[in-house]
Every structure is written in structure tokens, then in C-alpha cells.
Amino acid sequence: MIGSHEELGPANPIGAALDAGGSGITRRASGSRSIARMVEPHPLSGRALEDRRIIHPEQTDRAQVDAFREIRTRLLALGGEGNFVTMVAPISPMSGGSFVARNLAAAFAFDEAKTALLIDCNLRNPSQHAALGVDAASSGLIDYLEHPQLGIEKILHHTGIPRLRLIPNGRKREMSGEYFSSFGMRTLMDSLRTRYADRYIFLDGPAVKGSPDARILSELADFVVLVTGSGRDSPSLIRKHAADFDPRKLAGIVVNQLP
Ligand SMILES: Nc1ncnc2c1ncn2[C@@H]1O[C@H](COP(=O)(O)OP(=O)(O)OP(=O)(O)O)[C@@H](O)[C@H]1O
Numbered sequence: 001m002i003g004s005h006e007e008l009g010p011a012n013p014i015g016a017a018l019d020a021g022g023s024g025i026t027r028r029a030s031g032s033r034s035i036a037r038m039v040e041p042h043p044l045s046g047r048a049l050e051d052r053r054i055i056h057p058e059q060t061d062r063a064q065v066d067a068f069r070e071i072r073t074r075l076l077a078l079g080g081e082g083n084f085v086t087m088v089a090p091i092s093p094m095s096g097g098s099f100v101a102r103n104l105a106a107a108f109a110f111d112e113a114k115t116a117l118l119i120d121c122n123l124r125n126p127s128q129h130a131a132l133g134v135d136a137a138s139s140g141l142i143d144y145l146e147h148p149q150l151g152i153e154k155i156l157h158h159t160g161i162p163r164l165r166l167i168p169n170g171r172k173r174e175m176s177g178e179y180f181s182s183f184g185m186r187t188l189m190d191s192l193r194t195r196y197a198d199r200y201i202f203l204d205g206p207a208v209k210g211s212p213d214a215r216i217l218s219e220l221a222d223f224v225v226l227v228t229g230s231g232r233d234s235p236s237l238i239r240k241h242a243a244d245f246d247p248r249k250l251a252g253i254v255v256n257q258l259p
């Protein structure tokens, strides 16, 4: 189960940051629509998705589906027309940041007029390839950044979820978040966002606590969604880390009920 930022109480500064978020998007995507090209060769059954803890439209646990739909609606309201890039990051490690990023991307893909692209940007602990059953051995984000001649199509993987693609992190190496401010990464993001106007991009980021990487990654996003494990981070710690981000980008804080 997840809850929204409002559980932190209406008087906290994060609520104020939410209102400012709407002005954050200046670049709009243009270009053709991608839907026709997004044929899913091996769609997963509802049962298989539930086993993987991925939401789907026919799911019987409506509370979880509705919670992700609500976050989607909030982001779409902030974003206005056109697509946008959202970074999702946990405040403390293992709080469910990747779980929220994956399911939020799936919620955007419910809509037949939209596509979603999830990019695993957790350099130290990439997890989306395993969660989505994608073989990321040599065709992920880092492989592309090191060898752009690989081509973007090679790193866009099907997930078994209609209209949702994954760019896994790729071959694991020791590297720092400075990679995210590289020219290659910015060029890749620009081409991913402008190629298809209906493509919503989700960056699965590393924990905010203890490393500047999530803040560096947020430079590439229009919106930031932080995730806190219920009862894990104190309100003052949440406020301190929320303040690390551009208030115009901070769309909210998800309170995740870890199993
Ligand atoms: N609400 C939830 N319901 C069910 N399982 C969950 C939930 N939240 C997290 N999990 C599971 O808990 C584990 C840790 O979650 P996840 O990998 O999303 O955390 P994270 O914050 O991304 O961690 P990291 O710091 O490694 O990036 C995963 O196995 C995930 O599937």
C-alpha cells in the first residue's frame, strides 16, 4: 500500500512546494506518436503481474491501483499538456523507490494513448531488470553511454506490459552520479523525450540519503517524487532531504507501506 504526501500533514513545507511544481516544465516534446509501434510481443497475464507485484487495470486490490492512479493524475495536472520526465527516488535505501517508480510507470501505461519508459538510474543497486525479467547483460544505459554506436533501439526492452519499456542500467560498473551530468546522458534524454510526444519517462533514482547522486539526476527531470518507507524516516529528515531539490520540481512524497 502507498499513501500520498498529505500524510505528512498539510502545514509542512512540502505542500507549498507542490503548488510551485506546475511552472517547472518549459520544454515540450514534439514529434510523431509512438503507439502504433508499441506492440507487446509477449504480454504478461494479470496473475503473472500480481506475482511480480506490478499493478494492472483488472487487479482486484483496487486500493493499490487507485493510489498509483492518483499520483498519475496529480503529475498530469502539474505537467499540463505534453510529456515529462519524473525522477522517483527513495529517501533512505530499500524504502520501495524502485517499486513505486515501476508501478507509477505501469499506471501511465494503462492509458492507451500514452506510453511509459522506465530508466534504471541506480548505479550501485540496479533492480528493475530483475523485477521485470529483462536480460540486461550488455544492453543498458551505461553500455549506451559508453558506446553510443549501440543505438537507442538496442537498449529499449519490452517488459511484457503493453506500452511500457525499460532501459535497464546495464553492465554493472563502479561509477559516480557525475555520469548523469555528462553530455551523452543529456543528449540521450533529449532524444528520448522529444521523439514521441506521448512518452512519459520515469527515472528510477538512488537513495537521497548519503549521496549527491539523486540530486544530480534530478537535473534531468521535470518532477521529483520522493519515497519514504512508512515510519522509517523522521519528519525532520524528510524535510531536510526534500529541501535538497528544486522546489518547483518536487511533486510530492509517497509514503510506502513496506511489506
Ligand atoms: N509496497 C510494497 N509492496 C510490496 N513489496 C514492496 C513494496 N515496497 C517495496 N517492496 C519490495 O521491497 C523490496 C525493496 O524495494 P525497492 O527495491 O523498490 O526499494 P528501493 O528504495 O528502490 O531500494 P534501493 O535503495 O536498493 O534503490 C523489493 O523487493 C520490492 O519489491
Ligand SMILES: [Mg+2]
Pocket: 097, 098, 099, 122, 125, 127, 204, 205, 206
Ligand atoms: Mg531502487
